[in-house]
Amino acid sequence: SPPPQALNRSTVSTRRMVSVRAAAGSINPEIRKSEDKVVDSVVVTELAKPVTAYCRCWRSGTFPLCDGSHVKHNKANEDNVGPLLLKK
Amino acid sequence: SPPPQALNRSTVSTRRMVSVRAAAGSINPEIRKSEDKVVDSVVVTELAKPVTAYCRCWRSGTFPLCDGSHVKHNKANEDNVGPLLLKK
Numbered sequence: 001s002p003p004p005q006a007l008n009r010s011t012v013s014t015r016r017m018v019s020v021r022a023a024a025g026s027i028n029p030e031i032r033k034s035e036d037k038v039v040d041s042v043v044v045t046e047l048a049k050p051v052t053a054y055c056r057c058w059r060s061g062t063f064p065l066c067d068g069s070h071v072k073h074n075k076a077n078e079d080n081v082g083p084l085l086l087k088k
Numbered sequence: 089s090p091p092p093q094a095l096n097r098s099t100v101s102t103r104r105m106v107s108v109r110a111a112a113g114s115i116n117p118e119i120r121k122s123e124d125k126v127v128d129s130v131v132v133t134e135l136a137k138p139v140t141a142y143c144r145c146w147r148s149g150t151f152p153l154c155d156g157s158h159v160k161h162n163k164a165n166e167d168n169v170g171p172l173l174l175k176k
């Protein structure tokens with residue numbers, strides 16, 4: 001087996017190859033970057049709750065749903081984005 | 089009435105006061121910047137068409153609806169954002 005240092009180098013190299021860096025001006029730094037265009041569909045008859053919030057800030061950990069991450073983004077960037085609320 | 093030059097200066101000053109410049113890192117450069125947070129609601133029972141596309145790129149001229157402007161944004165910025173499709 002290779003010496004520990006060689007193993008380390010290999011791991012670093014692999015990570016670099018799969019990492020994603022957003023281009024300047026991009027809105028979506030991280031979500032599903034392997035897709036050419038991130039489009040989601042909601043069959044509105046299947047909505048479970050009276051109100052469901054969908055993310056428009058591309059920072060949610062539960063995308064396409066909103067998890068409130070727009071608050072942190074807005075504060076850090078003087079922005080004013082928020083979700084789309086679907087109401088039954 | 090003031091001389092033409094004074095009138096000009098006044099116009100420029102007024103424009104400067106109401107203009108909006110997005111902070112670095114902002115997602116939304118222009119839409120409804122007077123609002124603290126841009127949240128929209130859709131009553132899904134009122135959707136008119138089988139499929140309605142809602143904007144998540146903040147570049148649409150018909151926001152909150154998608155007008156296809158995400159295509160230009162994606163090309164110019166190597167991005168991959170797209171709309172949320174609401175299906176009846």
Ligand code: FES
Pocket residue numbers: 054055056057058059060065066067068069070071081082083084
């Ligand atoms: S987390 Fe993105 S809009 Fe709320």
Ligand code: FES
Pocket residue numbers: 142143144145146147148153154155156157158159169170171172
């Ligand atoms: S115009 Fe914004 S997602 Fe289509």
